[in-house]
Amino acid sequence: MTFFEIADLCAGYGTGQVLFDVSLDIERGEVVSLLGRNGAGKSTTMRCVAGAKPPYVQDGAIRLDGDDVTDLKTYERINRGIGYVPEERRVWPGLTISENIRMAINNADDPLSMDEVMGYFPRLRELGDKAARNLSGGEQQMLAIGRALASNPEIMLMDEPSEGLAPFIVRDVENIITTLNEEEGLTIFLVEQNVVMAMDVSDRHYFIDQGSIVDEMTPNELRASPDLRKKYLSV
Structure with missing residues (x-):
């Protein structure tokens, strides 16, 4: 399974459709990235998995370990094992570090401890x-990742975790992703504009263009495919 x-998956905003029959799969313990140009549908896909509204799912299914989670509310998905690090972090600015994490702990069915x-x-x-x-930034x-981790997820969604960060901080984020995956076995689904980072941490890549999945390959295949990078990633 x-x-x-x-x-x-078909989804969109209002009457406009953005995603067209998007299909992909991730095995337990993998890091898989979704790559594409700005506006291709990456974050819309991620928001659909997280249960954020909008966008609105029009058709298709999202399944975790055999369970259909398509119609679950966001908090229900968290308690089912889906952690979410949203684009632009979106921490609670008026709360302290520990209060941000405590909020996540208090709202999870089987959370990690603050010390963990x-x-x-x-x-x-x-x-x-x-x-x-x-x-x-x-x-x-780090706080956004910690907040998502506090719910003790089975799969972590990360939407543009390197966005706006200095290169040496990006390396720190890479190290955290690698540690969580290799030492804890956490499955990670990543949307990322930084292709070098994505290649460094991922086992596989899917490519989305104009709302549809158009290709799948390994990091080594991507490194050897400059024409594809130019076509779908502008790099």
């Missing part, structure tokens, strides 16, 4: 009870 599956979460983020532990609004990204 496939661990995670999107099957023939902080064990992955020594920098956040050093900052103590600093308000989220006063954190750097990289620190906010």
